[in-house]
Amino acid sequence: MKLKDLKIIVTCPPPPGWGGRYWIFVKITADNGISGWGECYASSVGPEAMKAVINDVFERYFLDESPSNFEKMFRRTYSSGFTQRPDLTVMGAFSGLEIACWDILGKAFDCPTWKLLGGKINDRIRAYSYLYPLEHHDLNDFWTSPEMAAESAISFIDKGYTAVKFDPAGPYTMRGGHMPAMTDISLSVDFCQAIREAVGEKSDILFGTHGQFTTAGAIRLGKAIEPYSPMWFEEPIPPDNLSEFKKVQSALAIPIATGERFTTKMEFAEILKSGGASIIQPALGRAGGIWEMKKAAAIAEVFNAQVAPHLYAGPVEWAANIQLSASIPNLLIAETIETPFHQSLINGKISVEGGYIQVSEEAGLGIELNEELAEKHPYNGTDLHLMMQDEPCDYSEGNSFTGGAPPLKSNRF
Numbered sequence: 211m212k213l214k215d216l217k218i219i220v221t222c223p224p225p226p227g228w229g230g231r232y233w234i235f236v237k238i239t240a241d242n243g244i245s246g247w248g249e250c251y252a253s254s255v256g257p258e259a260m261k262a263v264i265n266d267v268f269e270r271y272f273l274d275e276s277p278s279n280f281e282k283m284f285r286r287t288y289s290s291g292f293t294q295r296p297d298l299t300v301m302g303a304f305s306g307l308e309i310a311c312w313d314i315l316g317k318a319f320d321c322p323t324w325k326l327l328g329g330k331i332n333d334r335i336r337a338y339s340y341l342y343p344l345e346h347h348d349l350n351d352f353w354t355s356p357e358m359a360a361e362s363a364i365s366f367i368d369k370g371y372t373a374v375k376f377d378p379a380g381p382y383t384m385r386g387g388h389m390p391a392m393t394d395i396s397l398s399v400d401f402c403q404a405i406r407e408a409v410g411e412k413s414d415i416l417f418g419t420h421g422q423f424t425t426a427g428a429i430r431l432g433k434a435i436e437p438y439s440p441m442w443f444e445e446p447i448p449p450d451n452l453s454e455f456k457k458v459q460s461a462l463a464i465p466i467a468t469g470e471r472f473t474t475k476m477e478f479a480e481i482l483k484s485g486g487a488s489i490i491q492p493a494l495g496r497a498g499g500i501w502e503m504k505k506a507a508a509i510a511e512v513f514n515a516q517v518a519p520h521l522y523a524g525p526v527e528w529a530a531n532i533q534l535s536a537s538i539p540n541l542l543i544a545e546t547i548e549t550p551f552h553q554s555l556i557n558g559k560i561s562v563e564g565g566y567i568q569v570s571e572e573a574g575l576g577i578e579l580n581e582e583l584a585e586k587h588p589y590n591g592t593d594l595h596l597m598m599q600d601e602p603c604d605y606s607e608g609n610s611f612t613g614g615a616p617p618l619k620s621n622r623f
Contacts, residue, residue: 219581359404377420387422442466459485
């Protein structure tokens, strides 16, 4: 069985864009007619440029290969252009293609992918979700309203969820880490207090940030929210200086989680070895795919750390996360996004029941992408999957960061 054909679909989810402005799906077909789906979670360049990268990686390193030659395809891609170092864009392309190969193999052997990864140790996967606005909430006011966030948290607890995430701590800017404004610290404390009072001991609270603070600023904010016992403090500083994470972790009682912007086992090994995080959050469509993150999970196991697969993408990466999660002993929890569009694209093949995802017994990733629906929602904009703001933190008037990926004028619906 050899890999022969590649198709790329860039899909734009309906507003307000939970999961990003667009999702890049790849479909690989082998010479025996079996097709597999993958998803490339790479946002450093636009989708047209990314399509060119994906095609290049496929033609150089996947075409006419056996879908089982993961080590060879990874090493050739990782070494591409005399590099042999983590590269988010190239690894984003590789990751989606690699996931599609696992889907093909599972279908070829008529078994779920997890069975090819050492078997299933987790029959169900504990799930968590971001807090999203309820139907009666104002979309703009929600992100700075502890009361609305608490209402949203209760709605998830009523569904059986045992963990919810939120990130009220101000803007993500291209300027790198900053000292949080006092208003952002106060708002973060108010969110933690309101949500903790709403959920009590029924749920963990997960405090999300996206690398927007200096080391000192992260410690200052972390100290303020410690009394509410978050299960983690996510990516408190930029991911480009991994040695600084240890300083944050050493100063706080809250576990540090990070990894959504990491790629390959090399970066995960470095953060674990330094003691900078005890929870890793690989985004499989960027981090190197399923096999590479199976290795990262094993490295985490050595350091008594746990894995919490990240998801701010489409449903194919979600399916890949579940296959990996089923096969690793040090799973903590997995992120989920339950939108009607996610479900429609995979015909409802993944569902969260009582706060847990039941692991599928179906072949491959356990899903089949609704190709026609994906193609009916093309992305025609110029903006990236997610974008940081140019303006600095506002210390005078306060900050309001809008979640999701709001549709821009360049998008067409």
